Amino acid sequence: MAIGLIIIGDEILSGKRTDKHFPKVVELLNARGLQLSWAEYIGDDRERITSVLQRTFSSNDIVFSCGGIGATPDDHTRQCAAAALDVPLVLHPEAKERIQERIADMAREAGKEPDFSKPEMAHRLKMGEFPQGAEIIPNPYNKIPGFSVRHGGGAHYFVPGFPEMAWPMIEWVLDTQYPHLFQRVARLEKAVLVYEIAESTLTPLMETIEAEFPQVKVFSLPSVGSATVRRHIELGVKGEPLQVNAAFEKMLNGLDAFKAEFQRI
Structure with a gap:
């Protein structure tokens, strides 16, 4: 509903x-x-x-x-x-x-x-x-x-x-x-900040995660940065807690494969 x-x-x-x-x-x-x-x-x-x-x-x-x-x-x-x-x-x-x-x-x-x-x-x-x-x-x-x-x-x-x-x-x-x-659907959200990488580079990883974990949504919030903050993307997963945990690990492994610099938030 x-x-x-x-x-x-x-x-x-x-x-x-x-x-x-x-x-x-x-x-x-x-x-x-x-x-x-x-x-x-x-x-x-x-x-x-x-x-x-x-x-x-x-x-x-x-x-x-x-x-x-x-x-x-x-x-x-x-x-x-x-x-x-x-x-x-x-x-x-x-x-x-x-x-x-x-x-x-x-x-x-x-x-x-x-x-x-x-x-x-x-x-x-x-x-x-x-x-x-x-x-x-x-x-x-x-x-x-x-x-x-x-x-x-x-x-x-x-x-x-x-x-x-x-x-x-x-x-x-x-x-x-x-x-x-109220509180019928348990939800969890996990995200990282990924620095100095194009969103298009990460798109295949996002698509793979959503295909493998149907109860998870991947989100990507790019920022052009500022004088004090570097260009980055807030990249994360949200949805059913068990699948979120597994999807998040897959995301971190994928970022490691890209040799991407990222920080958990």
Whole structure:
């Protein structure tokens, strides 16, 4: 089961804000023995968001989507999710309760009683309008929930763009919905720095290792170096621990055969 991440917002693509979700989601997954399989960035464009969601809803992936679930004109994610599923947006009853709780909390903090008859109250409730059949994701920061949609063998989880809200909500999803997936696959990674050698020279060795050890991936990260670091390649293997150990020994022997200078890391 693959895990994907969608990050929505013009402010990310324009560089006005720097995305923090990608590294944090990778961190949250790695801590649970899980890995991110793919990620996409999308601007605030309804047609494009809908198209991406139509494609990802057709998969069996677990997908986290960050951003665009508010009720301002530049928030489109809720509407696009409904359009991609071809279902209407409906006010979720539990989301309504949570939003009203938040409104009441804010009013009382200001020394007032909440007035739910005001026109702006109806607008705030739009944040609880989700695709028909969706379930809520609790928000410990301010009670305004996100939502989830199950499809086939997978599910999508929609959370706000604010990290202080999104990250605990994603953790809640992982810890309540997917603990059975944690630490299921043992993984090991080993690597060396290989100095002053062309990547093309090492390619046959990498291909041989992957062919011999099917549960191992070989990775090669070249660096042109700097004033203080020589040109090098971070060369390594990752995957099933027993095969990684054997593959790594084969890699070291191959480097010795090339008379390559390398350093374990």
